[in-house]
Amino acid sequence: xxxxxxxxxxxxxxxxxxxxxxxxxxxxxxxxMVIIGPSGAGKSTLLRLMIGLLRPTGGEIWVEGxxxxxxxxxxxxxxxxxxxxxxxxxxxxxxxxxxxxVAFGIRQHTDMPEDQILRVIRRSLRMVGLMGKESVMPNELxxxxxxRVGLARAIALNPKIVLYDxxxxxxxPVMSSTINRLIMSTRRILGMTAVVxxxxxDSAFAIADRIAMMYDEKIIEVGTPDEFRESSNPLVQQxxxxxxxxxxxVRRRASEQ
Amino acid sequence: xxxxxxxxxxxxxxxxxxxxxxxxxxFQTLLQLRRMNIRHVIYxxxxxxxxxxxxxxxMIIFTGMVMVWQATPALTRAGAQSTTGGLVALxxxxxxxPVLSAVxxxxxVGAAIAAEIGSMKVTEQIDALRVMATNxxxxxxxxxxxxxxxxxxxxxxxxxxxxxxxxxxxxxxYTNVGPYTFIHSIEIFTELSDFTGGLVKxxxxxxxxxxxxxxxxxxxxxxxxxxxxxxxxxxxxxxxxIFVVNYFLSTWLFR
Numbered sequence: 001x002x003x004x005x006x007x008x009x010x011x012x013x014x015x016x017x018x019x020x021x022x023x024x025x026x027x028x029x030x031x032x033m034v035i036i037g038p039s040g041a042g043k044s045t046l047l048r049l050m051i052g053l054l055r056p057t058g059g060e061i062w063v064e065g066x067x068x069x070x071x072x073x074x075x076x077x078x079x080x081x082x083x084x085x086x087x088x089x090x091x092x093x094x095x096x097x098x099x100x101x102v103a104f105g106i107r108q109h110t111d112m113p114e115d116q117i118l119r120v121i122r123r124s125l126r127m128v129g130l131m132g133k134e135s136v137m138p139n140e141l142x143x144x145x146x147x148r149v150g151l152a153r154a155i156a157l158n159p160k161i162v163l164y165d166x167x168x169x170x171x172x173p174v175m176s177s178t179i180n181r182l183i184m185s186t187r188r189i190l191g192m193t194a195v196v197x198x199x200x201x202d203s204a205f206a207i208a209d210r211i212a213m214m215y216d217e218k219i220i221e222v223g224t225p226d227e228f229r230e231s232s233n234p235l236v237q238q239x240x241x242x243x244x245x246x247x248x249x250v251r252r253r254a255s256e257q
Numbered sequence: 258x259x260x261x262x263x264x265x266x267x268x269x270x271x272x273x274x275x276x277x278x279x280x281x282x283x284f285q286t287l288l289q290l291r292r293m294n295i296r297h298v299i300y301x302x303x304x305x306x307x308x309x310x311x312x313x314x315x316m317i318i319f320t321g322m323v324m325v326w327q328a329t330p331a332l333t334r335a336g337a338q339s340t341t342g343g344l345v346a347l348x349x350x351x352x353x354x355p356v357l358s359a360v361x362x363x364x365x366v367g368a369a370i371a372a373e374i375g376s377m378k379v380t381e382q383i384d385a386l387r388v389m390a391t392n393x394x395x396x397x398x399x400x401x402x403x404x405x406x407x408x409x410x411x412x413x414x415x416x417x418x419x420x421x422x423x424x425x426x427x428x429x430x431y432t433n434v435g436p437y438t439f440i441h442s443i444e445i446f447t448e449l450s451d452f453t454g455g456l457v458k459x460x461x462x463x464x465x466x467x468x469x470x471x472x473x474x475x476x477x478x479x480x481x482x483x484x485x486x487x488x489x490x491x492x493x494x495x496x497x498x499i500f501v502v503n504y505f506l507s508t509w510l511f512r
Contacts, residue, residue: 053384077390085388091381106387153389 002049004029004064004193006163015253019045021217029160032194034204036239037214044088044121045222046214047163050144051083052076064160067080067210076097084154088166090146092138098125098149099134127189128182130254132167144175148182155186158205162186163201164196168203180206201240213239275494282394282472283464286402289395293340297400298407299470305366305401306408310415317416320353320449321345321423329432341428342421342439343446349420351511358413359462362405363495367470370401370428371491374474375484383475402467409461410456417452452471454510461506462499469495 003026012020019042027033034201035043048054049061052068061069062081071079091098092101106117118134121160125131128148138146154162164183168176180203186192198204205225211221215235221228228236237243293378324345332338377383386393421443428434474492476481 048384051358051388053387073387073392077392080388080390083388085385087381087385093377093382093385104391108389108391154310213463 001028002065003027003062005033005195006062007046007049008062009059010046010049010056010061012042012049012054013057015254017152019101019219023059023214023217023219025212025219025222027193027195029193030187030191032183032196032207033208034196034198034208034211035214036198036201036211036241040215042217044165047085047165047195047197051080051085051105051163059252070071072187079102081157082160082163083163084159085163086147086150086154086167090138090150092146092149094138095216096138097134098130098136098141100137101138101149102134102152102156105152109157120156123172123190124156125149127155128152129178138155144171144178147171147175147179151186155190155192159192161193163197163222164194164198166198167196168198168200174202176200176204179203181205201242215239262286279468279472280391282398282475283469285394286398286468289392289404290400292392292395293403294396297396298403301400301404302408305369305404306412309362309365309408310412313361313412313416314419316357316361317349317354317420318423320357321349321420321425322427323415324348324353325424325432325434327428329428329434333433337439338432338434340442340446341432341434342424343442344426345424346421346443346447347451348454349424350417350447351507352455352503354416354420355413355458355462356499357454358416358459359409359466360496361465362409362412362466363469363499365493366405367466367491367495368488370467371474371477371488372469372484374471375477375487378475378477379480379483397475398467398471401471402464405463406460407463409466410459413455413459414452417455451511454459458503458506458509461502465498465502467493469498 005025005027007025010020010023012018023042023046025046035046037043045054049056049069050063052071056069059069060067064082068076068078085155093104096104102121102124103117106112106120112120121134121230122131127132128151130145130148130152133141133145133149137188138149141149151167167179167183172177183194183196187194194207196204196207208225210222211228212219212223213236214220215226221231221233221236222248228240231237258356325341328344329338329341332341332344374383377397383393383397386396425436425439428439429436473487473494478488
């Protein structure tokens with residue numbers, strides 16, 4: 001089967017600082033791919049490359065059979081209409097109500113009548129358990145509720161691919177579990193492909209079809225959750241079980257040193 | 258010596274880079290004009306223009322008043338007291354009203370634009386726009402640019418009347434210049450081109466305030482502090498550009 005997203009020999013640098021070095025990854029239609037790795041490993045950068053928010057310094061990014069790394073913003077927008085993204089800090093439009101946030105993409109890109117838009121808003125909010133919150137402003141919501149609104153906004157236009165940047169970061173275990181169930185149900189009910197960046201190993205094992213681990217600017221292992229649990233790679237074992245291993249130094253960003 | 262050359266070079270390079278970014282944003286904005294959302298433009302016109310009028314009017318009334326207060330004794334000594342109205346109107350139409358209104362707009366509207374867009378930038382809302390296949394320039398910059406270009410001349414037109422009214426009040430109350438003499442001298446000394454020239458200037462200044470505010474906002478980084486820096490920088494840069502462009506516009510419009 002042809003992959004829905006394919007990264008080929010991706011290099012990425014910010015000024016003199018190398019973020020990604022020869023990264024290769026394939027994401028199949030309908031799968032939930034979870035990307036894990038220590039802070040500063042380049043996971044979020046990878047996600048931003050997939051949706052064209054950043055351009056790689058080398059390599060190719062294929063989305064739905066089209067190479068996107070050299071496309072202009074207008075051509076990228078056509079690709080993005082089939083994609084959604086849930087941001088780590090939600091990135092809700094704070095001057096709009098929850099309902100307007102959810103309906104934003106629909107109003108921008110379709111001629112749907114308002115009564116139908118209202119139905120889509122209600123359906124999307126019901127799906128994330130926020131029925132009746134259409135007229136609430138984002139600053140009146142908790143962190144978990146904001147993430148769910150972000151998810152409702154991302155899925156409102158029925159995209160084929162949804163990218164999640166740290167969807168459970170900073171949430172309590174119950175809310176994390178709710179978000180995990182939502183990610184799985186968007187795949188089950190709507191057939192969406194998901195790419196999830198997370199540090200949360202419980203979440204990764206709960207939702208992933210496959211996991212990719214990033215370390216030292218590269219993807220060092222890709223496999224199913226079971227393959228990861230049984231991996232003989234000490235870096236993988238250290239990360240998934242959180243064991244401090246003196247043989248494997250924990251790398252930190254230069255700014256953290 | 259090497260350090261001086263390096264310092265000068267860096268300043269020139271930074272200036273060229275900033276100018277390049279500004280010109281690029283102007284072109285991108287003009288290209289996106291065809292997708293202008295009228296509803297957003299009207300909202301911005303009300304939000305940015307109408308709300309600014311009271312403070313501009315207050316400032317221009319007092320400017321007109323103080324001009325008459327300062328000019329009349331000198332004009333009286335020269336025997337040209339009857340030209341007070343014309344002198345005040347000429348200065349207000351051509352220079353004071355457009356420039357002072359633009360400075361107030363830079364402080365109020367430009368700062369608001371930079372702060373709003375800057376906070377959207379640092380909270381990833383601009384990335385969210387791009388992810389939802391919406392061009393941030395078309396969505397954020399175009400309505401503000403068009404609103405400022407349309408509203409600034411309107412504000413200046415009313416400010417002209419307020420300035421004249423302020424001058425008229427002082428001239429007729431505290432000096433020997435009569436109401437008829439004041440108004441008659443305006444008719445003699447000013448032409449329609451003085452009034453329209455000021456409005457043309459105002460259009461350019463409105464464009465400067467909007468573009469600089471948007472540019473600084475979109476360049477904001479590093480959280481709340483970055484938004485503060487973008488806001489301050491927007492006001493300072495706009496004011497500098499307004500005075501520089503004002504000179505060239507004056508030499509072009511009022512030869």
